[in-house]
Amino acid sequence: MSNKNVFLKKYFLMTRSEENYLKTIFHLGGGDAKSITTNAIAEQMETKPSSVTDMAKKLSEKGLVDYVRYQGVSLTDVGVKTALSIIRKHRLWEVFLVKKLDFTWDEVHEVAEQLEHIKSEKLIDKLDELLEFPKHDPHGDPIPTKDGKFQERDEKLLSEMPINSQGVCVGVKDSSVPFLKFLDKNKIALGNTIKVLDKEDFDNSLRIQMDGKEMRISHQIAANLYVKKND
Amino acid sequence: MSNKNVFLKKYFLMTRSEENYLKTIFHLGGGDAKSITTNAIAEQMETKPSSVTDMAKKLSEKGLVDYVRYQGVSLTDVGVKTALSIIRKHRLWEVFLVKKLDFTWDEVHEVAEQLEHIKSEKLIDKLDELLEFPKHDPHGDPIPTKDGKFQERDEKLLSEMPINSQGVCVGVKDSSVPFLKFLDKNKIALGNTIKVLDKEDFDNSLRIQMDGKEMRISHQIAANLYVKKND
């Protein structure tokens, strides 16, 4: 490889692994100058702390994270921007899979993990356009704009809504396959209107009314559903 | 990694590099039991012959190629099937980029080189369906079916057509960016009807009539355009 290419590779081209680390650090809160520990990253990525240390040094060398030995890492501005661009791609591809290829919301994540690493600015811009600039992915997570802005939502966990309040289900906190399948089976979907009828002190379970029908759901379910409260 | 996963990885999961080697060997004719030399593969892939030797051993170990030291490699049945599935993905993605995302035919190859390695059978089946089961990619190359069948075409190079014969332009042999841009600039596109008016002995150039207009094209151009002869 030529000298110029070595330079480009070292400072600009991101490997798949580097991108995955940045994304994980962001999701663990490392975008807000907060230091994320080696162990936390290792656990999240199902790898070993020693591997995380190695990558922390490399990303620090590239100016993508601030790394202090024994203290952890946080993302630099460039690191945040890069993480957001990967998250943007991940979520846009998830929308594509659901809207254009009839994937269910529990099938998209694994494939999006691969697609998010495709390098082509035009591809992602045109995909955004094809999907008519969606604001949220199939799990209700916000899609960052091209220039890395996040549209924060005024949303609450269903478990924190007071009795008799009402709102629209807008997202899931846990987007694991089992949870999503459970929601499907119980006909709980984004967009549904939910009213909290009653809370049970004993186990924190809720009695709710959803699109006319009454049902009881456990605290664990309610604590993983985001609701936009009606004003 | 567990023992089972090590086994799966060794015998079933293809790396990007392995897939690229199989594809190259296929394109060099290694699907017809013909032995492809180490040097030919190295040149095509812009790598070194010693690297090709290493990979030949690995692919042979996996049962994807037949490799005889100093003689070269050819694809096994499994190797052909695998190569065709990658080529199928490459070409379907190219159609997607042109038909759904407004890419031009000279922009798609590079991105398809990345997309062809995405692993999801459902993704490619659904993509095929979204595109309404296209038979050819934007350069006129046939798209193998899901079960690895190729629809061969009755096509000729324009340079081999006799004077006064006529046909429809259905593909390009060279699909490099400069050639494709040249064709665009001269309004030569797939689907155009071309009639050979005259051939110049001196430089083998052709006088043709295309959609009413007359023009002269060099032998090099004519030798890279596939035409389906009208019966």
Place this chain on the structure above:
DNA sequence: ATCTATTTTTAGATTTGTCTAAATTTAATT
């Protein structure tokens, strides 16, 4: 302030894919 459990880093090894340089084999030419 010292001890101790936990976290984190280092050192050294491994796998994949690549390279260079040297050795070997094949194929062409006398």
Place this chain on the structure above:
DNA sequence: AATTAAATTTAGACAAATCTAAAAATAGAT
């Protein structure tokens, strides 16, 4: 059949990303 040129393989090295085991640093508890 011997010589030579070209093709191919081997040996050894390297970078990336990972691991294990041992060493070092930190933080919590006395």
